[in-house]
Amino acid sequence: MSLRVYQIAVDAHDPAALARFWVEALGWSVLLENANEVVVGADEHSWPGLVFLPVPEEKAGKNRLHLDLSPDDQEAEVARLIALGAVPVDVGQSAEVGWRVLADPEGNEFCVLEPKHSLVV
The missing domain is CATH 3.10.180.10 (2,3-Dihydroxybiphenyl 1,2-Dioxygenase, domain 1)
Incomplete structure (x- = not known):
């Protein structure tokens, strides 16, 4: 089977701010940023990355x-x-x-x- 994890999606109230935290935490870079998503990763050729997606609600529960x-x-x-x-x-x-x-x-x-x-x- 030819299947790999490409991105791990993270719902976020403020995707840009949360992406900045993870960029600093992991030493990664922002690879794409727009109103619909912020993608971070080690580089554009490394998988998986993290994609932060806007949602209106706050996180609830574990x-x-x-x-x-x-x-x-x-x-x-x-x-x-x-x-x-x-x-x-x-x-x-x-x-x-x-x-x-x-x-x-x-x-x-x-x-x-x-x-x-x-x-x-």
């Missing part, structure tokens, strides 16, 4: 899908993301888990994992 971010230094990245506008959130995780749950400026949860020095695929 995400059913979220991003897991793999840092070199978990504590440094958590501090950096909080400085960018993320906030720590409790989604029911125990204190013993190896990840930190944060929410972006519109409340979308994501996890910052412990460093993964090698991934087994």
Whole structure:
């Protein structure tokens, strides 16, 4: 099968502002911006990207899908993301888990994992 994830769509009250947060968080670039969408990615040839789409309502409830971010230094990245506008959130995780749950400026949860020095695929 020839199928790949192209973009992950994110509903946003303010797509441009939320895209700017994720551009700073991931070190990506804005690839397209207009009134209907803001697309960000590592570059125009890398998949997947994130596309922020305008919606009138605010986020309600816990995400059913979220991003897991793999840092070199978990504590440094958590501090950096909080400085960018993320906030720590409790989604029911125990204190013993190896990840930190944060929410972006519109409340979308994501996890910052412990460093993964090698991934087994």
